[in-house]
Amino acid sequence: MAHSSENIRNVTLIGAGGAGKTTLAEALLHHCKVTSRMGSIGEKNTVTDWDDDEKDRQHSIVATPVHMKWDGRHINLIDTPGALDFVGEAICGLAASETAIICVNAHDGVGVATRRLFRAARDMGMATVIVITRIEGENIDPDGLIEQIQSSIGERAVPINLPNAFGSATSSVTDIFAKEIPEHLQDAAAKYRQQATDRVVECDDDLLESYLETGEVSHEDLDAAFPRALRQGNIVPLLHLSVEKDNGVKKLLDFITHDCPASASRAGRALRKAVDADGNEIDVAVGGAFAAQVWKIHVDAHVGKVAYLRVWSGTLPSKTQMVVARTGKTERIGDLLELQGKDMKAVPSASAGDIIAVAKVDDIRIGDTVSDGSIDWSFQAIPTPKPKVTLAIEPKNRNDETKLGPELHKLDEADPTFVAEREDATGEMVVRGMSTLHVDIMLKRLARKNVETVTRQPRVPYMETIRQNGAASYRHKKQSGGRGQFAEVHLKLEPKPRGGGFEFADEVVGGTIPRQFIPAVEKGVREALAHGVVAGYPFVDVKAIVHFGKYHDVDSDEHSFKLASHQAFRAAVDTAKPALLEPIMKVEIEVPARFLGDISGDLNSRRGRISSMNQEGETSIIEAHVPLSEMMQYSTELRSLTAGEGDYDFHLDHYDIVPAHLMSDIIARHKKELATA
Numbered sequence: 001m002a003h004s005s006e007n008i009r010n011v012t013l014i015g016a017g018g019a020g021k022t023t024l025a026e027a028l029l030h031h032c033k034v035t036s037r038m039g040s041i042g043e044k045n046t047v048t049d050w051d052d053d054e055k056d057r058q059h060s061i062v063a064t065p066v067h068m069k070w071d072g073r074h075i076n077l078i079d080t081p082g083a084l085d086f087v088g089e090a091i092c093g094l095a096a097s098e099t100a101i102i103c104v105n106a107h108d109g110v111g112v113a114t115r116r117l118f119r120a121a122r123d124m125g126m127a128t129v130i131v132i133t134r135i136e137g138e139n140i141d142p143d144g145l146i147e148q149i150q151s152s153i154g155e156r157a158v159p160i161n162l163p164n165a166f167g168s169a170t171s172s173v174t175d176i177f178a179k180e181i182p183e184h185l186q187d188a189a190a191k192y193r194q195q196a197t198d199r200v201v202e203c204d205d206d207l208l209e210s211y212l213e214t215g216e217v218s219h220e221d222l223d224a225a226f227p228r229a230l231r232q233g234n235i236v237p238l239l240h241l242s243v244e245k246d247n248g249v250k251k252l253l254d255f256i257t258h259d260c261p262a263s264a265s266r267a268g269r270a271l272r273k274a275v276d277a278d279g280n281e282i283d284v285a286v287g288g289a290f291a292a293q294v295w296k297i298h299v300d301a302h303v304g305k306v307a308y309l310r311v312w313s314g315t316l317p318s319k320t321q322m323v324v325a326r327t328g329k330t331e332r333i334g335d336l337l338e339l340q341g342k343d344m345k346a347v348p349s350a351s352a353g354d355i356i357a358v359a360k361v362d363d364i365r366i367g368d369t370v371s372d373g374s375i376d377w378s379f380q381a382i383p384t385p386k387p388k389v390t391l392a393i394e395p396k397n398r399n400d401e402t403k404l405g406p407e408l409h410k411l412d413e414a415d416p417t418f419v420a421e422r423e424d425a426t427g428e429m430v431v432r433g434m435s436t437l438h439v440d441i442m443l444k445r446l447a448r449k450n451v452e453t454v455t456r457q458p459r460v461p462y463m464e465t466i467r468q469n470g471a472a473s474y475r476h477k478k479q480s481g482g483r484g485q486f487a488e489v490h491l492k493l494e495p496k497p498r499g500g501g502f503e504f505a506d507e508v509v510g511g512t513i514p515r516q517f518i519p520a521v522e523k524g525v526r527e528a529l530a531h532g533v534v535a536g537y538p539f540v541d542v543k544a545i546v547h548f549g550k551y552h553d554v555d556s557d558e559h560s561f562k563l564a565s566h567q568a569f570r571a572a573v574d575t576a577k578p579a580l581l582e583p584i585m586k587v588e589i590e591v592p593a594r595f596l597g598d599i600s601g602d603l604n605s606r607r608g609r610i611s612s613m614n615q616e617g618e619t620s621i622i623e624a625h626v627p628l629s630e631m632m633q634y635s636t637e638l639r640s641l642t643a644g645e646g647d648y649d650f651h652l653d654h655y656d657i658v659p660a661h662l663m664s665d666i667i668a669r670h671k672k673e674l675a676t677a
Helices: 021-031 052-057 084-094 112-123 142-153 183-201 205-214 219-232 249-259 398-414 436-448 515-531 558-574 593-605 634-641 660-676
Strands: 008-014 064-070 073-079 099-105 127-133 157-159 161-163 173-175 236-240 274-276 291-300 304-313 315-317 321-324 330-332 336-340 343-347 349-351 355-359 369-371 377-379 389-395 419-422 429-433 453-456 463-466 470-478 485-495 502-506 542-550 578-592 609-616 619-627 647-657
Touching: 008 021, 008 084, 008 112, 008 249, 021 064, 021 073, 021 127, 021 249, 052 436, 064 249, 064 336, 073 249, 084 112, 084 291, 084 436, 099 112, 112 127, 112 142, 112 578, 112 647, 127 142, 127 219, 142 157, 142 236, 157 183, 161 183, 161 236, 183 205, 183 219, 219 249, 236 249, 291 398, 304 349, 369 377, 389 398, 389 436, 398 419, 398 436, 429 436, 436 453, 463 485, 470 542, 470 558, 485 515, 485 558, 502 515, 515 542, 515 558, 542 558, 578 593, 578 660, 593 609, 593 619, 593 634, 619 647, 634 647
Parallel strands: 008 073, 008 099, 099 127, 127 236, 157 236, 502 542
Antiparallel strands: 064 073, 161 173, 274 377, 291 304, 291 369, 304 355, 315 349, 321 330, 321 369, 336 343, 336 355, 389 429, 389 453, 419 429, 463 578, 470 485, 485 542, 578 619, 578 647, 609 619
16 A cells, blocks of 8 residues: 555545535446446445435434545545534544535525534644536526525635536536636636735745736646645635536545645644644654554454554554554454445555544544554544533343443544443433434434443432521431440531532531541531432532531440431532532524524423523524533424524533422422332
């Protein structure tokens, strides 16, 4: 293998569902003579949509790499899902490339998914290219489409070729810098040529100075500067194509090989920076020691765990070893595997720019840095989004209890946006994903392993607290023949600021509680905190003060004082205006502007408080604070409200007091659960 870094082009196809990414990948493979005929999604025989779930649903679910050769260059291409349910796969695919090719359906235009993925590529510092697909479609508004793209992405987005026509009459695309341009395209070509020139010359001070002085720039100078402008993000080129008409596909291949950055030109800079233990940036040299990053994990039924690597520097021979920076462990590896969809072929070595896989390396995760052991730095983590949907899960049959954990762990390892864990606040086993569809697919994979599960809405991780000072005492006395049990504890409680945690204070004077029993008093209070008083949730933000008590020379012991303090705390809570706290999420919702009214009304019905509303082109961005209990099914409901065009992110912002009427319902539900337990 060991391709020259200068000759490698790594590109990732991203874009909304229905933008034609998989179909384009098929066309590129066919043009490069990798395949003898193009596969189709309908016939379920494409190279990149090989997973059973992808075939069943007829859309991409996982990021899949393929490779091809064109004009003396080696192209690694990664086809990614367009649905935001699987956005983690797309972002991990971006992490292995220098160039993001954003596919935009000419009829559908720019949607929320397209904007989100463009931002992800931009934030990684990648070169970005827009490919307008399916130009053979009817009822396309070309000017409106370009205006929408420039409104969403900025003036840096400039067409560099134009079709002779849209719709069924399309038959060719023309470079805006070509010597011969059809008459009906000349005005548009001149306009875009000027925009492109202005964007390109800005990347070179000498070229810009000459251009400002003379008003001209030679085609040769412009051609030489264009790849730099693309790498620096000064320009986002727009190319048009139709796979159905075989129109513009070859021009895209020429553009990738001629203008897109080589792996050598952006090593260590195309995505996250590499940093040392102190957080200092490290400049990764292509010719340095071997270093790569894991961007994908796949668990194969026959091969086992397969880690996909992007090599950023140095060379890795097969049948050798590598060091995982996170663990410090040395892992022996067998064959290096070159990837073509689901097919893998052993290769003798890999060098900077290559995308390869290694099998049977157990302790390895997505985002891990692997090396020859001589480096003392790591690549930054791949910035995948956090899951949005949570379900409580348990095995359907008791026989599956021992299998559930390990199988969930395998799914967790292979998808950075799927998490299986034990919820500390509620004790439930939960699974988290990007949407109900995402979780459903993961659980179906679990079922294929003969692990049947049942899911339900998880308990909200409420907390308990007090709103005013309180006090109480409790006497524990037990006599059952022989030595008895005796302890009396007097406690005062004070509320602390939100987030203040727990504080224990000893204000006992005169030895009413001997010193050796004070730790037992604190332990009893802490046990009460853990179990809760009001509805069985952890108790927080309280100061407990032990100030008086009584003991017996013979019958008092640590156990008695622990029990007495536990009950004294519970009694004191009743006098201190107890309350439940609920998690409040900070939510950012991105929807087409036409849905703004519907979303605002829906948030109000969820007890949400809108903090800001902004407009970016045809998109509205709403920020709000909403209780977690009102967000459990929001992924599904937002899609229903916005015809699948809405997206959101949220994270815990703070805890706030639950309204009284809801608190009563929660307490009543807790008492009912205790009664039936």
